[in-house]
Amino acid sequence: MFNHIAPKFEKGRILKTAMLENLRDFPRDFVDVYYHEYTDGIVSGAHVEVGADSLIVHPGIVKHQGRLYLLTDAVSIKYRATGREAALKVRFHAGDEDGDWRTYRSEIVIDEQLEADAAELELCRFKLKEGARLRQDYQGFRDLATEFNTVNVLHVRYAAYGKSTLSPVILRCFAEEMMRKGSGDPQDFMFTMMCMNEGTLARDVILHYMTSRLGMSSREYTNVEIHKYLGRILDGVRGSGGGRLGMAPGGSQRVIVD
Known part of the structure; x- marks a missing residue:
């Protein structure tokens, strides 16, 4: 024990x-x-x-x-x-x-x-x-x-500086799905890379991304609410589906020759 x-x-x-x-x-x-x-x-x-x-x-x-x-x-x-x-x-x-x-x-x-x-x-x-x-x-x-027959980690508190934060399982799952969708939004790119590299993320970082991405008011949200709103961000992503995260589909590309 x-x-x-x-x-x-x-x-x-x-x-x-x-x-x-x-x-x-x-x-x-x-x-x-x-x-x-x-x-x-x-x-x-x-x-x-x-x-x-x-x-x-x-x-x-x-x-x-x-x-x-x-x-x-x-x-x-x-x-x-x-x-x-x-x-x-x-x-x-x-x-x-x-x-x-x-x-x-x-x-x-x-x-x-x-x-x-x-x-x-x-x-x-x-x-x-x-x-x-x-x-x-x-x-x-x-x-x-999912309500039945599934291990639920949404309510688990992870230790972090100042405030408890979400399980890395939640953040990694979000990042993997965002990468598959291939968002062209720079905010999505930065947040996804942090989720993949950092393990645990400070709660305020998650809240800042979520509220700024969705245009929501800043307040304290529960873990379950954060999961719901992060899901809405994923629902709204209309990327290439090719995993080109951070580059808008069809956007211009520049080649510089010295």
Whole structure:
């Protein structure tokens, strides 16, 4: 499970090998400073993979209440077809303290209470019909919001500077579809390249692109709303379909000969 374990160095206590090994294996000061201004959420990894009857959470780092939690080995949790929406969550426990350690542990659960409380972090959600197969092979950008039998990552919070942001899965899916359509709009070109190269993008960057591209008012939008409006941008693209992103179809081309 995700854990946060820190040795306690105090005058008069015996220095133990395990305490030094912990210090060696986790350069705590560096990562704490590096991610200090990041919000809570998934920092890296923690990818969810669908198995035949289980969800596999791969190693990763998450942040909760300012603490970084590491998952070093993949965890598998069984799921069932109930026809009701359920969320896969990390549930954080209160910290324990003894003479040597401050320990903050967690568990990974599937819960039909969708709204994550202050001690939980959602990794995905799904609604599986009996006899159906749970999938995550998205057939397009809008397929990310398919209600039944599909892993939904729209509500997942990714850690970012100042504000949480969207899953890189959403942004990469958007970029791949935009590249297939071949938009000639320079805004589309720049945003698509950022989605493909950056992994996670700051929420304000996504909102600025979305509102300026659609001529919308600037305000806070939910992840689900952002997905809907990014879908509208894709619907409005009338490119060449040849993947010539950033060059308008039929536009003039210039050759300079020295």
